């Protein structure tokens with residue numbers, strides 16, 4: 001039996017269609033605290049709901065509503081946020097994240113725009129088989145690139161490795177066990193050789209599911225660590241990096257709504 005969810009709250013986000021005021025674009029950070037900071041850079045920021053990792057705000061750009069909703073970390077919760085926002089009428093998703101660069105020429109503080117992701121997740125396989133690409137929407141990507149140019153920010157455009165895990169899947173050895181399974185040994189070197197720019201944890205699911213469902217998705221992230229230099233990010237660099245990537249995403253959203 002098919003169900004409609006338009007009059008009542010969607011199960012996880014606690015949002016209704018009326019609360020979104022017709023918003024068709026969502027900015028989706030991972031970090032719940034980032035939702036408020038993003039919304040407050042728009043007009044009329046209003047908190048909507050906060051359940052689990054899903055912190056939602058509404059703002060306006062040029063008089064049009066834009067919803068901001070955190071996804072939490074990783075593919076499963078991202079897939080829930082996207083599914084439930086789509087049930088409420090959202091058709092375009094811009095992820096604003098943080099990331100670890102794996103190419104030596106990319107600096108901490110730079111911004112990365114993802115054209116496609118290596119699917120090192122699990123959730124994307126629930127939407128499309130392995131041969132299907134995790135590819136960003138062309139209009140979203142060009143809007144992000146134009147936004148970066150308008151802000152004068154150094155943006156690298158290319159492929160991201162999107163992993164279910166922060167530690168083994170991103171080949172980190174500075175851990176409790178100090179080891180990774182054979183599957184991941186040498187994997188960072190392999191992605192480097194294949195010109196992958198960076199690691200993060202949601203874009204494989206976001207880009208695959210949106211492409212498969214006929215939704216638009218784009219992805220921008222600020223570099224908080226360069227893995228050719230260190231394994232764990234430095235908290236001090238995070239603030240400026242976030243403000244650049246958020247400003248670009250808002251500029252892109254303005255063009256996409």
Ligand SMILES: O=P(O)(O)O[C@H]1O[C@H](CO)[C@@H](O)[C@H]1O
Nearest residue numbers: 029030031073097098200201
């Ligand atoms: O800053 P966010 O958007 O959460 O993105 C990155 O940061 C988290 C890991 O620290 C993962 O979610 C990863 O994708």
Ligand SMILES: O=c1cc[nH]c(=O)[nH]1
Nearest residue numbers: 098099100199200201
């Ligand atoms: O190295 C990093 C930094 C942020 N987020 C990730 O997933 N990896």
